[in-house]
Amino acid sequence: MAAACAIISLAAIEVSLLAYPESLYSYRAAEGRLRLYSDRAFDAERGRSVLADVERRLDAAPAALRDNGSVYRIFVTHAEWRKRLVFLWSYGAGGVNYYPIAGSVFLRQSDIEHDRVFRSDGQPVAPPRTLAYFAAHEIGHSLIGKRVGALANWRLPAWIREGMADYIAYRGAIDIAELTRALRAGERDLDPKRSGLYSRYVLLVAFMMQREGWPADRLLSSGLTQREAEQRLLAGVL
Numbered sequence: 001m002a003a004a005c006a007i008i009s010l011a012a013i014e015v016s017l018l019a020y021p022e023s024l025y026s027y028r029a030a031e032g033r034l035r036l037y038s039d040r041a042f043d044a045e046r047g048r049s050v051l052a053d054v055e056r057r058l059d060a061a062p063a064a065l066r067d068n069g070s071v072y073r074i075f076v077t078h079a080e081w082r083k084r085l086v087f088l089w090s091y092g093a094g095g096v097n098y099y100p101i102a103g104s105v106f107l108r109q110s111d112i113e114h115d116r117v118f119r120s121d122g123q124p125v126a127p128p129r130t131l132a133y134f135a136a137h138e139i140g141h142s143l144i145g146k147r148v149g150a151l152a153n154w155r156l157p158a159w160i161r162e163g164m165a166d167y168i169a170y171r172g173a174i175d176i177a178e179l180t181r182a183l184r185a186g187e188r189d190l191d192p193k194r195s196g197l198y199s200r201y202v203l204l205v206a207f208m209m210q211r212e213g214w215p216a217d218r219l220l221s222s223g224l225t226q227r228e229a230e231q232r233l234l235a236g237v238l
Contacts (some may be wrong), residue, residue, distance in 0.1 A: 104137035140168035163201030174206035
């Protein structure tokens with residue numbers, strides 16, 4: 001019983017830290033409804049520039065997913081102990097979102113002044129996957145979750161959940177023809193297991209919405225499998 005109580009207490013502390021982590025991050029900037037926090041000093045003006053870019057991406061989200069009334073907090077984490085604390089089982093990821101916990105998203109170490117996120121090997125991630133992209137992708141998960149509900153969000157097929165978040169992060173600017181060519185050629189970037197990228201998923205989402213004419217709500221509630229979406233894509237794109 002004592003062990004169970006200790007585990008429950010630790011879990012409650014962890015949830016509280018994830019929901020209200022501001023005390024762990026000393027540096028901050030704000031722009032509109034967005035808040036940027038870091039455990040390392042950064043130029044506030046450049047931080048606001050990144051936030052403005054994130055806002056533009058969120059404003060271009062499918063109409064059903066837009067949310068102009070909520071404040072979203074972005075926490076950039078450099079210190080190793082903080083990364084262990086907030087990334088948990090997703091330690092190697094570029095960013096995490098524990099929706100529905102209090103509108104916070106966490107990103108790994110970044111160069112805010114140059115709009116870059118660093119990989120685990122210390123190298124910067126190449127554009128177009130900028131810091132603003134990562135932030136918009138993670139906030140996109142909150143927009144999706146608010147629209148469909150926490151349980152339905154958890155049940156979404158990975159290709160829809162991650163593909164829609166990427167669609168938001170890229171402002172819907174997806175080159176369907178080029179990505180389809182890469183898919184047919186078996187290129188590494190189109191294999192999420194090999195590359196860690198969501199290019200395959202965002203291609204399918206863009207195809208279903210832009211070519212097949214499905215609105216976001218229909219896609220999110222469809223239960224369409226990845227295989228079915230790929231069959232539609234490969235039959236419909238030359």
